[in-house]
Structure formats: C-alpha cells, structure tokens
Amino acid sequence: MSLEIVLDNYNGVCYPGQTIAGRIECVLNKEKNLRAIKIKFKGRAETEWHESESYYDHSSKKHRTRRVRYSAEEVYFEQEYILVQGGENYTLPQGRHVYPFSYILPQQLPSSFEGGYGNIQYTIKGVIDRPWKFDYETKILLNLCSPLDLNYIPGLRDPLATSVDKNICCCWCKSGPITFDISLPLRGYCPGQQVNIGAYVQNMSNVSAENVKFKIYKDTEFISHYPSTHHKHEEHVIAECEDGGIGAHGEKSWTSVLSIPTNANYPNLIPCNIINISYRLKGKVILPCPHTNLDVEFPCVIGTVPLTGVVDTTLGPPNTETSLPSYNLISGIQPPMPYPPGPLIGVPIAPAPPESAPLLPFPSGDSGYLPSNQPPYPSAIGNAAPYPSYPPTQVSNEKPPYSSGGPSPYLSGVSSPYPSSGQSPYPPTTASAPYPSAPGGSFAPALPTGAPYPTDGVFSGSSDATAPPSYEDAKQLKNEKQ
Incomplete structure (x- = not known):
C-alpha cells in the first residue's frame, strides 16, 4: 500500500x-x-x-x-x-x-x-x-514566499548620515581625535542591488588606522512564551568589504560598495510575532592594540520589491520605456501581478479559512511598518488589491481565484467573481471632495455667497419681512401693546 x-x-x-x-x-x-x-x-x-x-x-x-x-x-x-x-x-x-x-x-x-x-x-x-x-x-x-514591497514601508527613501569620534591616548599622552563619518542614500534594498556607502575618516591622532571594514548583519530574534518570555538571538554576516587604512595625521574620503547577495534567503517575517529578522550596516575603523575600534551602525531593510523612482547603480539609469509602473493609480495602466495565478483543474475548491481564523495583522505604531488597518501589499489600479481575497465558500462554477478585470485565461467562458477596475467598490481618486472647497483651491469649506439676513436696514428699522426687528421697532411694538 x-x-x-x-x-x-x-x-x-x-x-x-x-x-x-x-x-x-x-x-x-x-x-x-x-x-x-x-x-x-x-x-x-x-x-x-x-x-x-x-x-x-x-x-x-x-x-x-x-x-x-x-x-x-x-x-x-x-x-x-x-x-x-x-x-x-x-x-x-x-x-x-x-x-x-x-x-x-x-x-x-x-x-x-x-x-x-x-x-x-x-x-x-x-x-x-x-x-x-x-x-x-x-x-x-x-516553500512559501511572502513578498515585501519596500514602497510601503515609511522612511526607506530618507538618506542617513552620522559621525563618531574618539580621542586616542598613547603612553599617557593625549593626542588628537579620530573622526569617522558615513552616509547612505537610502535604507531599503533588494537582492542584487548595491549599497553605496559614503565614508570619511580624519585621523588627527598619532596612531595609524589599519583599515576600515563594512558589514551587513542579519539579526534573528526568537521569542518564547512558555514557561516565561525569553529571547534568543542569532547573527549572520551576509555581505562585507574592506578598505585601506589611514595614517597618523591623515584623512581620507571615498565611497565603498556592498552588493546584496542573491543566493541568500531574505524572508518576510512581519506577520510573525515569535520570530523577528532585522538587518543593519556596521562600519568599523580598525585600530592597533591596545586601542578599541571606532564603530558606527545603520538599520536597513531588505525586501523583494525595490523602491520605485530610485536609480539602480547595478543596472544604470532606468529606461523610461521599460521601467516598472509606479503605484500612483495612473488611469489606464494596470501594474503586473506579483506572481502568476495557478490554474484550477476543475475540482471542488476546499472552503477558505473562516474570518475568525487567527490571522495576525501587521504591527502598527512606531514600528516603521504599515499600520494594522492598511493592506500589506500595494494597491492596484482602480483600488482593487493585486492579491486575491477569499472567494465564497461554495463555488459551484469553479471561478478563478484571481481577478484581472475580465474572464480568467484558464477557464474560458467563465467570468471573474471579482469586480473589474471599472467596477471598483471604492470611489475613483479623481472624484470631487465631499465638502465644498473655498476659492483658491483650499480645503476649507467655502462661505455662502449671501448672508442669511440682509445687510441693509437690519439695524435701521427696515420693513424687510425677512429681517429681525430692530431695537426701536421692538420698543415701539411694546408701547403699542401697553
């Protein structure tokens, strides 16, 4: 058997x-x-x-x-x-x-x-x-691969720069300081891309720096809940480079290049709460004994979908005719699906997990990632998610699990159960605002063109029936009644 x-x-x-x-x-x-x-x-x-x-x-x-x-x-x-x-x-x-x-x-x-x-x-x-x-x-x-789009993680396009220095003591004589400056053009990268590190070392001491090293570390954190909360850590170097030293009373400015390896694994563990993975770039000025080294670190993120609008130094300037479309909801342009759909073979579909299944939202707050009420993947044109949502539990006509705005290429004659881009349940981005705009294009509600009461004769005893009585009219009316 x-x-x-x-x-x-x-x-x-x-x-x-x-x-x-x-x-x-x-x-x-x-x-x-x-x-x-x-x-x-x-x-x-x-x-x-x-x-x-x-x-x-x-x-x-x-x-x-x-x-x-x-x-x-x-x-x-x-x-x-x-x-x-x-x-x-x-x-x-x-x-x-x-x-x-x-x-x-x-x-x-x-x-x-x-x-x-x-x-x-x-x-x-x-x-x-x-x-x-x-x-x-x-x-x-x-083997499940969860895509991580760098365009939806805030702060990855911001350049980083920092500077550290220390005074060197040699034979009980204090000499000048060593200054170490590094900078990064951005924080988010994908496998195969290059990390351009701007470096500057000013050595005003009497000690020569042997060399300068740059490394990208992958830090993995494991968390336990039983019998109590404990943490375990692993550290791996995924990329490194080394540059020459700087002599005493010398200085040097250069750009180091680190390539993100393509043969390594960079899993997206954001939806997981008991295993975390982070990356950091560490620069180190190596000094001879007994002096301690000069270190500086930067956090970075490695994903699967690169930042749009960023010049990739590995491939040169992007071609405007063949570059990937941005996610700006440009009318009439449909971005490609992140992975090909799997064809159905004409078999009953097992029901999807219930909505009450313990699916974990993305962390929110100051974690640097998406808030929990935002979709984890980029929105497609027409505000329809590029990843499929759960189909109905009972599917009688075997409709395809993915929607491309029309019939599935795998099942001819069967229309998609999901709305196309022209039938989006969300209002179009070009729709007018729900509140009237003020003159000049501001978002403050515009005042009505006319006041609710006439401006002439309101306080001069006007006979306008729509105006409230003035003080003299009210006094005269009171005397007549008496």
Whole structure:
C-alpha cells in the first residue's frame, strides 16, 4: 500500500492567497477497510531551546542545576477535509485511487523559515484512517514566499548620515581625535542591488588606522512564551568589504560598495510575532592594540520589491520605456501581478479559512511598518488589491481565484467573481471632495455667497419681512401693546 500527494500548480514556491491544487493517490495491493481519507493543511511557527538554570533544593538544602525548555507556537491556519467518508465496515477495493483537492492559502502569512531555535513551516498531510490499525500518512512541505514591497514601508527613501569620534591616548599622552563619518542614500534594498556607502575618516591622532571594514548583519530574534518570555538571538554576516587604512595625521574620503547577495534567503517575517529578522550596516575603523575600534551602525531593510523612482547603480539609469509602473493609480495602466495565478483543474475548491481564523495583522505604531488597518501589499489600479481575497465558500462554477478585470485565461467562458477596475467598490481618486472647497483651491469649506439676513436696514428699522426687528421697532411694538 502506498500513499502520495501530488501538486499540479506548485513549482517549488507558493505565495499568500494562492490556490494550491493537487490530488491524493493511493495504491492498494488488496482490499482495505478504512474510516476515511483525509487531507490536512497547516501553517505554524514555533520556537524551542533549552537553558540551564540553577535553583535551591529545599529538601536537600543545596543549589542544583536543571535544564529548562523554552518554547512558543503560533498557528496561522489549520484545516482538515474528508475526501472519502467510510466507516467500520467500509472497504476500498484493490487498485489505484485518485482524489483531487484544492486549498486557498490565507492572505497574511510570513515566509517559510528555518533557524537554529525555531522555524515556520507550511505542510499538507494525507491520512488514511483505518479502524483498529495504524493510519497511513504522508506529508509534504510548502516553500512559501511572502513578498515585501519596500514602497510601503515609511522612511526607506530618507538618506542617513552620522559621525563618531574618539580621542586616542598613547603612553599617557593625549593626542588628537579620530573622526569617522558615513552616509547612505537610502535604507531599503533588494537582492542584487548595491549599497553605496559614503565614508570619511580624519585621523588627527598619532596612531595609524589599519583599515576600515563594512558589514551587513542579519539579526534573528526568537521569542518564547512558555514557561516565561525569553529571547534568543542569532547573527549572520551576509555581505562585507574592506578598505585601506589611514595614517597618523591623515584623512581620507571615498565611497565603498556592498552588493546584496542573491543566493541568500531574505524572508518576510512581519506577520510573525515569535520570530523577528532585522538587518543593519556596521562600519568599523580598525585600530592597533591596545586601542578599541571606532564603530558606527545603520538599520536597513531588505525586501523583494525595490523602491520605485530610485536609480539602480547595478543596472544604470532606468529606461523610461521599460521601467516598472509606479503605484500612483495612473488611469489606464494596470501594474503586473506579483506572481502568476495557478490554474484550477476543475475540482471542488476546499472552503477558505473562516474570518475568525487567527490571522495576525501587521504591527502598527512606531514600528516603521504599515499600520494594522492598511493592506500589506500595494494597491492596484482602480483600488482593487493585486492579491486575491477569499472567494465564497461554495463555488459551484469553479471561478478563478484571481481577478484581472475580465474572464480568467484558464477557464474560458467563465467570468471573474471579482469586480473589474471599472467596477471598483471604492470611489475613483479623481472624484470631487465631499465638502465644498473655498476659492483658491483650499480645503476649507467655502462661505455662502449671501448672508442669511440682509445687510441693509437690519439695524435701521427696515420693513424687510425677512429681517429681525430692530431695537426701536421692538420698543415701539411694546408701547403699542401697553
């Protein structure tokens, strides 16, 4: 007996919101009794490590050491579907049996990740449940890549500059200071791009600096929740370069270039709360012993979608005819989808996870990322999200999971269940403001052209019926009544 999971639209990587379609194939060498054939989908993150702690044993009145396990788990989705409903007396005949399935991944998911103290995994498990016997199981891992668009992280286009200095003491004689200045044109980069580092060293001391090094570090933080909150850290160097030294009473100004490697993994773990990844650029002026080095650090971000409108030094100035469109909602231009849709194979679609599933929003506040009430990905033209939303649970005509403003290229004759760019549920960006604008284009509401009361004769006893009575009229009216 054999059990295998075969995916039809998976080429080694998948994305949040994508439909995973495939089939379970089981081959029986003889007739088998079974309760059910199930398919399970699960996405979760976990952290785990052990630490030695000392404690006081009151029974022996001695200090002892014990090994404590720290762990945490975060589940993004967990669904189980029955493909074949059997029973105690249900038998499956000998031969090869195929059961198709499809599943729509949730929208907000962190990338797959493997670390020293934790991981993020997405699995599909097939199970043949047999009465009074061990179950047959098979499992496959999905490599999920969650795109990170640098254009929607504030502050990445701002240049950075800083300066540090220190005084060098040599043989109890104080000499001049060493000044180290570095600058970056921006903070956000993608694999394959170059980081241009402006550097300046002024050495007014009697000690020569041996060299200057620049490194980009990848810092990974693992967080545990049980039995208490603890943190574990990993540090890796992903890029580095080295420049020559600066002699005593000398100075040097230059530009160092660091290339972001393309063969490394840069997962997007923003939706994860127990594993965090950050990057930083560190510059160091190496001084001879016994002097300490001069260090300076900058935070940076590495994503998958580069900043638009920025000249890429690796490729030269961008071509205006072939450059990627910006996300400024230009009328009539539809940006390309970030990944190709997976074709449906004409099988029933497993229902999407309920809205109450524990999907984690993006962090908000001063974290430097999107607020929780904003979409994690760029908006497409017509205010329609470029990533698919959950389709209805019951789909009778197998409509495609992605919308391109018209019928799906994979299912002819079937219209898309999602509104096209001309049927956007949001008002167009060129619509007039809901409040009247004042003369001159300001956003303050304009005053009415005429006052609610006439300006002539209001205080001079005018006979205008619309004007309120003046003080003299009111006094005369009071005297007449008396």
